[in-house]
Amino acid sequence: MTDDSISAQGFRPSIYATPFQRSGDGAAVELLSVSEQDELIGISRLINVRRHTVLYPEGGQALFVYNIVSGVAQTYQLQPNGDRRITSFLFPRDLLGLSENGTYVATAQSLTPVIAYKIPIDALGAILERDPRLDINLLCKLCHELRQSQHHTITVSKNDGPARLANFLLWIERAYVTPGQPVGELMLPMTRHDVADYVGLSVESVSRALHSLESQGAILRNGPRFITLLDISKLRRLAGLE
Known part of the structure; x- marks a missing residue:
């Protein structure tokens, strides 16, 4: 895959989700503080990938998660008959890299040119051990995406x-x-x-x-x-x- 590191150019890690605590109108908000963004920048590479590029394959070793700052990606799984089943579309401020037992559960592919922070999972784990607040924020994001998945299930059941x-x-x-x-x-x-x-x-x-x-x-x-x-x-x- 194309994985060209680029300069920050004003891009910063960003995770939007609905917080656990009741606040505002229930809309998604930025969860990362400036210091947490700086920590993620310190362990990450900002990369640029062309459209229709595979970021990682289903079943591949899960070494990184990706925080999209520009562009759109999709994830899909291959069915036994060889057909693809799209499982999600991912947008700026979303995270890519869902894994199970050390391997990615789906293939991730860019739909447009994508700029993203490529974050090593091991380094991210070390930060999470030091910063419980960031751990909670990522949990908020996972719950946010679970709600989106449930919404998708309801949509396709109609x-x-x-x-x-x-x-x-x-x-x-x-x-x-x-x-x-x-x-x-x-x-x-x-x-x-x-x-x-x-x-x-x-x-x-x-x-x-x-x-x-x-x-x-x-x-x-x-x-x-x-x-x-x-x-x-x-x-x-x-x-x-x-």
Whole structure:
């Protein structure tokens, strides 16, 4: 894989998640203090990978975790018949590197050019032993991602294709905000095939669901990957969130 170290250029480690303590409006917040960011910078390399690059393979030895600071990645597992099953999409401020018994549980691949901090697991473990607060913050992030996984399970359990797509678009709108992007304007970094795999539909069903959402005035398609969310309330109703 391409693994070119680059200068910091103002990039800092960042982990967003909903904290355990009740505070604010329940939205995700930055969990890392400046000193904790500095500690992670001290043990990490800031790397740049090209789009469609494998960061690590399923079953590979788990030596690093990755904190995305720019770009989008996905994880997937290979099924017995050779098909891929996308398990997650990862965005800036997310962590990559879920492992079990010392090996990665899925393959991680960049969908766009990705800049990330590559953090050695052994060095991270040493920091966690010295800093219980950072340990709690990472636990918050894992719980945050568990809630996202549960949300995904609920999404794909819905029989209605438009409901699945409405859920998916609302999630992307929250999770993937690019600089200068107008509110409600989405540029999907994944292909329609990737979307179909993730929400448990065929590509044709995704196309029909998008057409249904558009005909109901909830979205406007401006191209294969450019979508405007016209009516958030209607999307939430269609998704079963209201």
